[in-house]
Amino acid sequence: MTIPTEPVGSVPRSAELQAGMQAHAEGSMSAEALEELFDAAVSDTVARFEATGSPVVTDGEQTKSSFATYPLEGLTTLAPDGVEIPFEDGHTRQLPVITAGPFEYQNFAGSYVERTRKFTDRPVKQAVISASAMSLLYPAAGLDGYSPEQFHDDLIDQAAADIRSCLDAGADSVQVDFTEGRLALKLDPSGGLLQQFIDLNNEVFARFTDEELERIGVHTCPGGDHDSTHSADIDYAELIPKLLTLNAGRFFMQMASEADPGRSLGVVAEHLQPHQRVYVGVIDVCNEQVESAQTVCDRVLAAAEQIPVGQLGTTDDCGYSPFSDDVATSRDTAFAKISARVHGTQMAADKLGI
Numbered sequence: 001m002t003i004p005t006e007p008v009g010s011v012p013r014s015a016e017l018q019a020g021m022q023a024h025a026e027g028s029m030s031a032e033a034l035e036e037l038f039d040a041a042v043s044d045t046v047a048r049f050e051a052t053g054s055p056v057v058t059d060g061e062q063t064k065s066s067f068a069t070y071p072l073e074g075l076t077t078l079a080p081d082g083v084e085i086p087f088e089d090g091h092t093r094q095l096p097v098i099t100a101g102p103f104e105y106q107n108f109a110g111s112y113v114e115r116t117r118k119f120t121d122r123p124v125k126q127a128v129i130s131a132s133a134m135s136l137l138y139p140a141a142g143l144d145g146y147s148p149e150q151f152h153d154d155l156i157d158q159a160a161a162d163i164r165s166c167l168d169a170g171a172d173s174v175q176v177d178f179t180e181g182r183l184a185l186k187l188d189p190s191g192g193l194l195q196q197f198i199d200l201n202n203e204v205f206a207r208f209t210d211e212e213l214e215r216i217g218v219h220t221c222p223g224g225d226h227d228s229t230h231s232a233d234i235d236y237a238e239l240i241p242k243l244l245t246l247n248a249g250r251f252f253m254q255m256a257s258e259a260d261p262g263r264s265l266g267v268v269a270e271h272l273q274p275h276q277r278v279y280v281g282v283i284d285v286c287n288e289q290v291e292s293a294q295t296v297c298d299r300v301l302a303a304a305e306q307i308p309v310g311q312l313g314t315t316d317d318c319g320y321s322p323f324s325d326d327v328a329t330s331r332d333t334a335f336a337k338i339s340a341r342v343h344g345t346q347m348a349a350d351k352l353g354i
Contacts, residue, residue, distance in 0.1 A: 002349045002354040003300065003309065003312055003313060003314060003345050003346075003348060003349045003352075003354070004055070004056075004277075004279070004313040004314075005054070005055065005056075005279075005313060005314040005315065005341055005342055005345040006054075006055075006056045006125055006173075006252070006279060006313065006314075006315050007049070007054065007056070007057075007058055007125070007315065007316055007338060008127070008175070008219055008252055008315055008316050008317075008318055008319045009058055009060070009061050009067065009125075009127035009175065009177070009219075009319040009322075010058075010060055010061035010064075010067060010127075010319030010320055010321045010322050011045060011048075011060035011061075011062075011319075011320050011321060011331060011334045011335070011338075012320055012321040012326070012327060012329055012330060012331045012334055013041065013060075013062055013321060013324055013331075014041065014044075014331065016037065017037055017038075017041045017062060018324065018325070018327075020033070020034055020037040021034070021037075021065070021324060038062065038063045038115070039115070039118075041060075041062040041063070042059045042060070042062050042063065042115055042116055042119060043119045045058075045059060045060035045062055046059070046116060046119040046120045047119070048331075048335050049122075049335075049338070050120065050122065051335075051339075052335060052338045052339040052342050053339070053342045053343065054122075054338060054342055055122065055123065055342075056122065056123045056124075056125050056172065056173075057116070057120050057122050057123070057124055057125070058116070058124065058125050058126065058127070059112050059115065059116040059124075059126075061112075061127065061319065061321070061322070063112065063115070064112070064324065065323075065324050066322060066323045066324060067127060067129060067177055067319060067322040067323070068095070068129050068133055068177070068322075069095075069096070069129075070107055070109070070129070071105035071106060071107055071108070071129065071134070071158070071162065072096065072105075072106060072137075073106055073107055074106040074107070075098075075104075075106050077098055077099045077100040077101075078096040078097070078098060078099065079096060079097050079098075079099050080094065080096050081094070081096075081097065082094060082095035082096045082097040082136065082137060082139075083095045083136045085183065085223070085230050086230065087223065087225055087226070087228040087229065087230050088228050088229055088230070088232065088233075089226065089227075089228035091225075091226060091228065093225065093323070095136055095137065096137065097137055097138070097139045098137050098138060098139070098143070098151075099139075099143070100143065100145075100146060101143065101145070101146030101150060101151060101154065102146070102150070102154050103137070103138075103151055103154040103155060103158065104154070104158060105158045105161070105162060108161060108162050108165035108166075109126050109127070109128045109162050109163075109165060109166050109174075110126075110162075110164075110165025110166045110167075110168060110169035110171075111165070111169075112126060113126050113165075113166050113169035113170060113171045114169050114170075117169070117170055123172030123173070124170065124171055124172055125171065125172060125173045125174070125175060126166040126169075126171040126173075126174050126175070127174075127175045127176075127177055127219070127319075128159075128162045128163055128166065128174060128175070128176055128177065129162075129176075129177055130159070130176045130177055130178045130180070130197075130200075130201055130218075131155055131156060131159035131200045131201055131203070131204045132178065132180055132181075132184075132196075132197035132198075132200045132201055133177070133178075133179075133180050134155055134158075134159060135152075135155060135196075135197070135200055136180070138151045152200075155200070156200070156203050156204055156207075159204045160204050160207040160208075163176070163204070163208070163216065164207075167212065167215070171215075172215065173215045173216070173217060173250070174215065174216050174217070175216075175217045175218070175219050175250075175252060176201065176216065176217065176218050176219070176248070177219050178197075178201065178218050178219060178220050178243075178246075179219070179220065179221055179222075179223050179224075179318075179322075180197065181194060181197065181220045181239050181242075181243060182220065182221075182222045182223075182231040182232075182234045182236070182239050183222075183223065183230055183231045183234075184197050185231070185234045185238050185239060186230075186231045186233075186234050191238075191242070194239070194242055195242065198242055198243075198245060198246060201218075201246055202245075202246060202247050205246070205247040205248060206247070213247060213248060213249050214249040214250075214275075215249065215250075216248050216249060216250070217248055217249065217250030217251060217252055217279070218243070218246050218248045218250070218251050218252070219251075219252040219253075219315075219318075220239065220243055220251070220252070220253055220254065221253075221254035221281070221317055221318040222234070222254065223318075224254075224285055224286055224317065224318030224319065224322060225322060225323060225326055226326055226328045227286040227287075227288070227328040227329070228286065229257075229286065232257070232259075236258060236264045236267070237263065237264065237267045240253075240264065240267045240268055240271060241267065241270075241271045244268070244271045244272060244273065244276065248276075249275060249276060249277065250276070250277050250278075250279060250313075251276060251277070251278045251279065252279045252281070252315045253268070253278055253279065253280060253281055253315075254281040254317040254318060255280045255281040255282070255299075255303070255317065256281045256282050256283055256284040256291075256299060256317050257281070257284040257285075257286055257287070257317050258281075261299075261302070261303075262302065262306075265280070265302075265303055265306045265307060266306055268306070268307065269306040269307055272307065272311060274311075276311065277311045277312070277313055278307055278311060278312065278313065279312075279313035279314060279315040280299070280300070280303045280307070280312065280313070280314055280315070281314075281315055281316060281317035281318075282296045282299040282300060282303075282314045282315070282316075282341055282344065282345070283296070283315075283316040283317060283337045283338075283340070283341050284317055285316055285317050285318045285319070285320050285329065285334075285337070286317070286318075288328075288329060288333060290333060290336045290337050290340060291337060291340045291341075291344070292340060292344070293340050293343040293344040293347055294344065294347070295340070295344065296314070296340050296341055296343070296344020296345060296347075296348070297344040297345075297347040297348045297351065299344075300312075300314055300344065300345055300348035300349075301348050301351065301352070304348070304352060309352060309354060314341060314344075314345045315341075316337065316338070316341060320334040320337075321334075
């Protein structure tokens with residue numbers, strides 16, 4: 001496609017897969033049986049992506065418990081009382097905290113790429129969690145025998161290794177999920193926490209060559225869980241200038257659900273660097289109504305009025321099911337929306353004559 005279009009990551013899991021994951025957690029399903037379910041879920045997800053015409057596929061995060069905590073599965077040095085994230089509809093998510101060092105990922109996302117590539121010849125995109133999100137796992141009170149400096153060094157090593165595992169496994173591109181960017185401004189309006197997050201992620205990106213950085217992107221949104229957000233009330237214009245100082249080549253930015261997308265796109269245009277491409281969100285994943293291809297086309301054309309077409313792409317605002325228990329959106333609805341994005345983006349490219 002002359003205007004590239006890509007998914008963010010997750011799609012809803014089937015009821016059968018969710019039941020199987022629960023049964024395995026309770027000890028009533030074997031690991032072998034769960035692996036069979038995982039293969040079937042990824043195969044079906046890839047096939048449905050391909051059926052939409054999507055030029056890039058993902059595994060839909062079918063085998064992750066959540067987009068944020070997959071590196072921790074199996075880690076025994078955890079306590080449940082970490083940072084609590086409230087959503088506008090009243091529900092919360094809570095991160096764990098580590099209780100001892102060293103900090104080591106138990107799972108690297110490259111393993112998801114290996115599974116996905118068994119079922120497709122199309123380019124595979126893999127999402128990973130950011131170092132900044134993982135930095136919230138260190139307890140505010142500190143840990144005896146494991147200093148913040150030691151944790152910092154381990155964190156950078158592990159986050160870089162996670163991205164590297166995806167590239168080594170054959171991922172066409174890697175997307176770093178940075179949904180905590182806007183949240184940082186809610187937690188610390190001074191901007192200090194956001195700058196800390198930016199610096200951490202740039203330390204990770206410094207481990208990669210310029211050519212590799214062209215294949216590494218950053219996703220931002222105000223959270224998306226059970227059709228609710230955690231920081232949509234924070235002015236996007238406060239985040240965007242800092243966001244675009246991240247040393248990445250691609251940016252996947254929620255925009256369809258934004259109250260004033262034109263204003264936000266203007267800020268993007270003002271700060272977008274020549275080597276960067278912005279994939280504008282043209283699908284509102286928190287709205288169950290399926291957009292028409294014409295609606296998507298209109299959103300792309302509006303974005304093209306401010307963003308140079310050579311630096312423009314399209315995406316969904318967020319993943320459809322970042323946590324495995326999020327069933328607010330059906331699989332059928334998610335793929336109908338993805339299809340609308342693909343076809344609406346092509347309609348806009350045709351109208352633009354590119």
